[in-house]
Amino acid sequence: MIEMLASGVGLHVQRLVPPPGVRPSGKTVVLLHGLIIDDLSSYYFTLANPLSAAGHDVIMYDLRGHGHSDRPPTGYSIEDSVTDLDELLTALSVEHPVHLVGNSYGGAIAMEMALKHPHRVADITLIEGLYADEGFGEEMAETLGILTKCVYEEKWRTWIAERGRKTVKMAHRGVSLIENTSIQQDLLTTIPHPSSTFQALQVPVLAIYGGESEILYRARKLESMVRNARLIILPGLDHRVLLNAGPYLCQVLLWWLKGRHGEPPLWIPPAIAFEPAPLSRALFPEM
Amino acid sequence: MGQLSINNTLFTIVTKRGMLILKNEQYDASEEVILDYVKRHLGAVIGDPELLSTEITMETKFSSDLELESIEFVALASRLRTEFGDCVNFVEFLATKNVDDVVSLNVGDVVRYVSTCLQREKSMQGAMAHD
Numbered sequence: 001m002i003e004m005l006a007s008g009v010g011l012h013v014q015r016l017v018p019p020p021g022v023r024p025s026g027k028t029v030v031l032l033h034g035l036i037i038d039d040l041s042s043y044y045f046t047l048a049n050p051l052s053a054a055g056h057d058v059i060m061y062d063l064r065g066h067g068h069s070d071r072p073p074t075g076y077s078i079e080d081s082v083t084d085l086d087e088l089l090t091a092l093s094v095e096h097p098v099h100l101v102g103n104s105y106g107g108a109i110a111m112e113m114a115l116k117h118p119h120r121v122a123d124i125t126l127i128e129g130l131y132a133d134e135g136f137g138e139e140m141a142e143t144l145g146i147l148t149k150c151v152y153e154e155k156w157r158t159w160i161a162e163r164g165r166k167t168v169k170m171a172h173r174g175v176s177l178i179e180n181t182s183i184q185q186d187l188l189t190t191i192p193h194p195s196s197t198f199q200a201l202q203v204p205v206l207a208i209y210g211g212e213s214e215i216l217y218r219a220r221k222l223e224s225m226v227r228n229a230r231l232i233i234l235p236g237l238d239h240r241v242l243l244n245a246g247p248y249l250c251q252v253l254l255w256w257l258k259g260r261h262g263e264p265p266l267w268i269p270p271a272i273a274f275e276p277a278p279l280s281r282a283l284f285p286e287m
Numbered sequence: 288m289g290q291l292s293i294n295n296t297l298f299t300i301v302t303k304r305g306m307l308i309l310k311n312e313q314y315d316a317s318e319e320v321i322l323d324y325v326k327r328h329l330g331a332v333i334g335d336p337e338l339l340s341t342e343i344t345m346e347t348k349f350s351s352d353l354e355l356e357s358i359e360f361v362a363l364a365s366r367l368r369t370e371f372g373d374c375v376n377f378v379e380f381l382a383t384k385n386v387d388d389v390v391s392l393n394v395g396d397v398v399r400y401v402s403t404c405l406q407r408e409k410s411m412q413g414a415m416a417h418d
Contacts, residue, residue: 019378039358040361041357041361044381048378049382053382067358068362164354166356170356246385247385
């Protein structure tokens, strides 16, 4: 574990170097997690090991306010997230362009980083990734509002309590992040990029979305805007692609990082459909 | 022969062919001693008084008994690496495990893994000392 300061905020960083006997690829992969109920452990137990075993230098960190990083009261705009990442790479002496992987909101950080600091980014992989287009801020703020509302609703309080300490703690920490910091306001006031900004993006983008995802429209929009985008849709999966398709994502990422020759590995949909994600919009038709 | 503490790690100083060698006493730690370290670090990671009052044994399961969050397991792994040195590499330990395996781990699995690492390191250092 490394404690790093970015913009004066202590960030919990984990860096995995290739194991002894494995020739380093010379490539650095930075894994960016999602908002509120996510942290670097989503990657630690899925993609991080196989990527480092294949020779890549793997960096993952808890975003400010998340996991074991500091939680300052302010500084949660997407620009702040990009500044944190930029300063973190400087602190880790990473000067060559990195391969960014972003899950959900982590995707928005990756895209923003490529727009603000293109020399820092070799390519991007979005896993159910968001990006700061028109309506992004409102959508994020609304999602955070739904999460908070759920935690206070009797039905969901019982549901959370029944799932034990882990879920209760996660819910409380999430709500505390929303209520005690400027995150909701910071996201709401995101200045969106017009399509022309994304159209000018030179960095190659691999975009992986679940076929049943609520944000699948983003995949289509991205494909129409970004000239260097390659889209992979995984039938049978919702927003939880990282959770439910870890081994497949490893194969795809290794193919992508190795030069993406030929077709990407074949996705075999799950035999049994996954339950709808807890706290997903599918469970709140009235909202 | 004497003892020296560096970063809270106790070393025994031995001389061999006129050379000073630092022997890490932790390499000889029994599973019982390692369990004590794991308990102490678990306590620091969890920081929940209610949970800390439950008895932790080799059979205690991280997920179903302690409800340890994934990020807490990452923190525990980091602490044990700092405690025992880079030879205790949980990345290697987890490399062969999927998410389901990790969820079903118990305290004894981690204690035995640390013990294996220390034994391996001890035999490697022993081999070097005999060169």
